Amino acid sequence: MPLAVADYDFVRGSGLVNDLVAEQKLVGETLLEPSILAAHAQGAHYVLEHPRLPFISYPYEWSFSALKAAALLHLDIQQAALKKDVTMTDATAYNIQFIGPQPVFIDSLSFQRYTEGEYWAGHRQFCEQFINPLLLRAVNGIPHNAWYRGELEGISAQDLSKLLPWRSRLSWNVLTNVFMQARLQNNATSTAVIDKAKARKLPRIGYEQILYGLRKWIAGLEPKMDSKTVWQDYASDNSYADEEAQKKRRFVADFTRAVAPKVFLDIGCNSGDYSIAALENGAELAVGFDFDHGALEYGYRRAVSESRNFLPLHLDAANPSPNQGWSQTERKGFQERAKGDAVIGLALIHHLAIAKNLPLNEVIAWLVDMAPQGVLEFVPKNDAMVQRLLQMREDLFADYDQDTFEKYLGSCARIVKSETVSASGRVLYWFDRG
Amino acid sequence: MVVKKGLQFSAAILACTVLAAPSHAYLDPGTGSIILQSILAGIAVAMGVLRLYWYRLKAFFSGKTSESELSDSKDAEIRNES
Numbered sequence: 001m002p003l004a005v006a007d008y009d010f011v012r013g014s015g016l017v018n019d020l021v022a023e024q025k026l027v028g029e030t031l032l033e034p035s036i037l038a039a040h041a042q043g044a045h046y047v048l049e050h051p052r053l054p055f056i057s058y059p060y061e062w063s064f065s066a067l068k069a070a071a072l073l074h075l076d077i078q079q080a081a082l083k084k085d086v087t088m089t090d091a092t093a094y095n096i097q098f099i100g101p102q103p104v105f106i107d108s109l110s111f112q113r114y115t116e117g118e119y120w121a122g123h124r125q126f127c128e129q130f131i132n133p134l135l136l137r138a139v140n141g142i143p144h145n146a147w148y149r150g151e152l153e154g155i156s157a158q159d160l161s162k163l164l165p166w167r168s169r170l171s172w173n174v175l176t177n178v179f180m181q182a183r184l185q186n187n188a189t190s191t192a193v194i195d196k197a198k199a200r201k202l203p204r205i206g207y208e209q210i211l212y213g214l215r216k217w218i219a220g221l222e223p224k225m226d227s228k229t230v231w232q233d234y235a236s237d238n239s240y241a242d243e244e245a246q247k248k249r250r251f252v253a254d255f256t257r258a259v260a261p262k263v264f265l266d267i268g269c270n271s272g273d274y275s276i277a278a279l280e281n282g283a284e285l286a287v288g289f290d291f292d293h294g295a296l297e298y299g300y301r302r303a304v305s306e307s308r309n310f311l312p313l314h315l316d317a318a319n320p321s322p323n324q325g326w327s328q329t330e331r332k333g334f335q336e337r338a339k340g341d342a343v344i345g346l347a348l349i350h351h352l353a354i355a356k357n358l359p360l361n362e363v364i365a366w367l368v369d370m371a372p373q374g375v376l377e378f379v380p381k382n383d384a385m386v387q388r389l390l391q392m393r394e395d396l397f398a399d400y401d402q403d404t405f406e407k408y409l410g411s412c413a414r415i416v417k418s419e420t421v422s423a424s425g426r427v428l429y430w431f432d433r434g
Numbered sequence: 435m436v437v438k439k440g441l442q443f444s445a446a447i448l449a450c451t452v453l454a455a456p457s458h459a460y461l462d463p464g465t466g467s468i469i470l471q472s473i474l475a476g477i478a479v480a481m482g483v484l485r486l487y488w489y490r491l492k493a494f495f496s497g498k499t500s501e502s503e504l505s506d507s508k509d510a511e512i513r514n515e516s
Contacts, residue, residue: 089460119471124464157466176474185466197468205482206475213478 014084060149071130091122093129100309117201128154141224157182256281261341268348272299289315343371383424
């Protein structure tokens with residue numbers, strides 16, 4: 001009998017899986033007749049079916065608070081598991097996905113029977129994939145996303161210890177989990193030391209205390225803010241008071257009611273105003289993308305506090321997440337995953353076509369490709385926002401005008417409806433390529 | 435109850451320092467992490483023992499049973515903050 005079967009039986013017998021699924025911390029599972037997979041997995045003892053998740057995201061796309069929520073979920077599950085004599089084989093952040101702003105654990109085969117005295121095998125991985133990326137932002141004020149995307153295993157203690165300021169050693173948790181761990185890892189090169197370490201035992205109470213201490217510490221971590229940035233700056237942009245925002249909101253609401261999308265993509269979501277308008281008008285899940293870490297952070301907190309099924313993720317539209325990992329298929333790129341039932345790109349295209357010098361026709365085609373129907377906004381050159389982008393540079397964009405925009409959009413989709421929403425001449429286009 | 439806890443802590447301290455059979459994991463846990471965990475566990479357990487004796491001492495002077503001191507304490511968990 002394969003090893004995993006004994007663990008599977010023990011873990012299911014403990015009631016842990018049922019409890020976690022009931023608390024929505026673990027993705028659900030149904031036991032199927034093994035014969036269903038006979039052609040692919042002959043002799044399989046168990047065949048499990050999980051519900052399909054609406055959208056897959058990766059830790060290098062999460063906001064600080066999303067990564068923190070994922071870290072806390074992992075620790076909560078470990079603590080609940082240990083009470084039932086179950087432990088986890090690893091602590092990878094890729095075992096967590098988000099449904100709206102709620103993290104959910106997806107690898108139900110990570111659980112195994114706990115042996116008295118065993119170490120937390122995933123501790124180092126937990127530090128690299130959760131704690132160290134969070135500290136980079138909490139202590140140094142640098143978002144984890146770019147580094148994490150370049151190093152899929154996260155940030156090592158050795159690397160981070162070179163960057164954290166000296167005073168951060170005053171924190172017991174930073175001192176031990178980063179500085180001491182890095183030093184111990186660097187020094188432990190002789191086989192004698194490694195053999196001795198392998199032979200050590202961790203008493204259960206010590207294991208519990210480590211988990212408890214980390215949970216308490218991580219729960220208190222906050223992103224280090226620039227003195228200029230406050231969450232209220234993002235909140236003030238949300239006022240629907242001004243007429244333009246109201247018109248846009250109405251347009252998105254009408255569009256969403258007509259399309260009734262399951263997955264609504266909001267490219268350039270800011271703190272999520274229009275995603276929330278879509279959710280209030282029949283969209284099941286809104287996934288937003290933005291470049292601004294502050295906006296993402298605010299959007300995520302808002303989704304949690306208002307219980308919105310909205311997940312804001314980090315995206316540099318000029319350089320989206322690529323296919324990467326093993327064989328370049330392990331972690332899919334943005335383009336392959338960003339397929340929705342509806343897409344909107346409001347106050348976005350001028351940033352790409354003008355600030356980033358991207359060809360207007362390609363930007364429009366890129367957005368239209370994400371969903372069969374959507375709403376795109378054209379911002380004319382005389383608009384204050386575009387003027388700001390052109391302030392310090394030459395205007396090389398002779399063909400950036402409404403006619404050209406309509407021509408390009410018309411060449412890849414049918415324009416269902418359009419509406420001018422500002423005095424400067426901003427126009428919303430509802431397209432359908434179905 | 436307190437005696438039992440004391441025994442549990444003492445056994446745990448012993449376990450921290452005694453060598454035993456190697457274990458095999460799905461993941462390379464990292465030697466630094468293992469040594470660190472044994473240090474952290476040792477400290478946590480030692481603090482647990484100190485706390486226990488502290489409550490017994492307090493109980494001795496206040497005339498309360500150490501059991502009720504322990505359950506009175508809202509901070510019964512071992513402190514391990516930054």
